[in-house]
Amino acid sequence: MIQKTSGEMAVPAVEEILSDLIKIKTVNPPGGEIAAAQYLKRLFDRYHIPNEIIEPEPGRASFIANLGEGEKKLLYLSHTDVVPASEGWDFPPFSGEIRDGFVHGRGAIDCKGLAAVEACAVLHLAQTTELKGRLIFAAVADEEVGGYLGAGVLSTQYPDKIKADFAVNEGDEPWNINGRTYHSISVGEKGPAWMKLTAQGVSSHGSVPMLENNAVVKMAKVINGLAKYRPQIVLTPETKNLLQTVARIDGLYDEVNENNVDYILGKLRDRAIVPYLSAITRMTISPDVIHGGIKTNIVPDSCEAQVDIRILPGQSWEYVLNELQEILGDVKTEPLQYHMPSFSSADSQYYRLVEETLKEFVGEAPILQTICTGATDSRYLREMGVPSYGIGVLTLNTDKALGDSVHGKNEKIDVASLHIKTDFLIKLAKRYLGAE
Numbered sequence: 225m226i227q228k229t230s231g232e233m234a235v236p237a238v239e240e241i242l243s244d245l246i247k248i249k250t251v252n253p254p255g256g257e258i259a260a261a262q263y264l265k266r267l268f269d270r271y272h273i274p275n276e277i278i279e280p281e282p283g284r285a286s287f288i289a290n291l292g293e294g295e296k297k298l299l300y301l302s303h304t305d306v307v308p309a310s311e312g313w314d315f316p317p318f319s320g321e322i323r324d325g326f327v328h329g330r331g332a333i334d335c336k337g338l339a340a341v342e343a344c345a346v347l348h349l350a351q352t353t354e355l356k357g358r359l360i361f362a363a364v365a366d367e368e369v370g371g372y373l374g375a376g377v378l379s380t381q382y383p384d385k386i387k388a389d390f391a392v393n394e395g396d397e398p399w400n401i402n403g404r405t406y407h408s409i410s411v412g413e414k415g416p417a418w419m420k421l422t423a424q425g426v427s428s429h430g431s432v433p434m435l436e437n438n439a440v441v442k443m444a445k446v447i448n449g450l451a452k453y454r455p456q457i458v459l460t461p462e463t464k465n466l467l468q469t470v471a472r473i474d475g476l477y478d479e480v481n482e483n484n485v486d487y488i489l490g491k492l493r494d495r496a497i498v499p500y501l502s503a504i505t506r507m508t509i510s511p512d513v514i515h516g517g518i519k520t521n522i523v524p525d526s527c528e529a530q531v532d533i534r535i536l537p538g539q540s541w542e543y544v545l546n547e548l549q550e551i552l553g554d555v556k557t558e559p560l561q562y563h564m565p566s567f568s569s570a571d572s573q574y575y576r577l578v579e580e581t582l583k584e585f586v587g588e589a590p591i592l593q594t595i596c597t598g599a600t601d602s603r604y605l606r607e608m609g610v611p612s613y614g615i616g617v618l619t620l621n622t623d624k625a626l627g628d629s630v631h632g633k634n635e636k637i638d639v640a641s642l643h644i645k646t647d648f649l650i651k652l653a654k655r656y657l658g659a660e
């Protein structure tokens with residue numbers, strides 16, 4: 225390792241970088257991530273780190289920087305857009321207030337907290353270390369509404385700029401199981417297969433009803449069928465591992481298999497984690513919108529419903545139609561949003577390196593291998609063949625309110641966890657890129 229002793233510049237505190245980023249309003253829509261990209265550009269320019277801004281549409285910009293040169297490549301990904309903030313926060317949501325050991329504001333966790341720690345890690349490395357490979361930093365636009373103008377554009381139009389051996393991206397917040405904190409590495413995501421249903425009927429007078437022609441009655445039968453549907457249990461090696469770990473923490477030593485998943489979920493003392501564990505072991509179906517009929521005395525000739533369906537690795541739109549064929553009958557189906565689930569194996573040298581390094585910072589408790597029920601930009605990377613691992617907040621004392629504040633009120637992150645994560649990312653880059 226080469227210590228740069230001359231011309232070294234102090235790196236701003238990670239909480240200051242985060243506070244600055246929160247003050248830059250990048251609510252998506254409309255986004256306006258260019259302001260965050262320009263802030264990062266000024267910061268990285270000060271440390272002479274090569275960087276660029278990619279702006280596929282006016283104001284919608286991603287920032288990319290590169291440190292070091294060599295064959296090996298590691299990507300640190302984050303996004304700079306945030307979801308809107310409602311009324312009634314304890315602090316103004318875009319104040320970036322640093323108080324009582326926390327940074328407060330929209331994006332503190334999702335995902336400016338990650339952008340700040342990744343930036344801070346790169347600045348530190350630039351000042352102290354000669355990397356033997358390339359560390360790519362990408363803080364991208366548009367993640368909160370699907371990622372098309374951020375990671376989507378980069379992966380399809382500029383793949384070489386973000387192509388790496390593996391990546392670290394946002395992950396799940398730490399779990400508190402029976403009073404103890406457990407951290408996770410997110411290895412995959414379910415895919416949305418959101419479906420619109422339309423039932424057709426024949427309109428007539430409601431005083432002489434013909435229920436077989438009533439579109440609302442037809443749809444009611446379908447919805448009832450969907451609610452009763454029992455999906456097949458699917459265990460990937462990682463979800464099996466997660467369930468086994470959680471069961472053991474709870475003192476259950478049964479060997480987990482497809483047949484006893486629900487039995488084990490029924491036995492877990494910590495009920496709060498059960499809906500999540502249930503959702504990652506099967507396709508889920510939630511009929512969430514229904515519209516039909518126009519007047520009390522008119523038999524409706526049409527009824528529409530929208531169903532939130534999420535599928536697992538190995539499942540597809542065709543799988544969904546096949547499974548639900550009998551329930552759906554002659555009701556018309558069309559996709560509202562659909563993409564394939566994405567997945568990076570935990571049985572890989574990259575996963576093991578991330579896990580080993582992580583344990584040095586959060587202790588020896590088992591690291592949970594989680595599957596995200598929502599979507600992140602990791603899916604674009606995985607489609608390019610880049611394994612992507614999600615790491616959440618590295619707080620050592622779980623404050624339940626922390627995770628609940630993501631996309632909700634009073635989003636905040638503890639400063640201590642920002643420092644731990646910066647150190648973790650510095651260590652991981654040094655290990656992989658041959659500087660130690």
Ligand SMILES: [Zn+2]
Nearest residue numbers: 334335367394
């Ligand atoms: Zn996010």
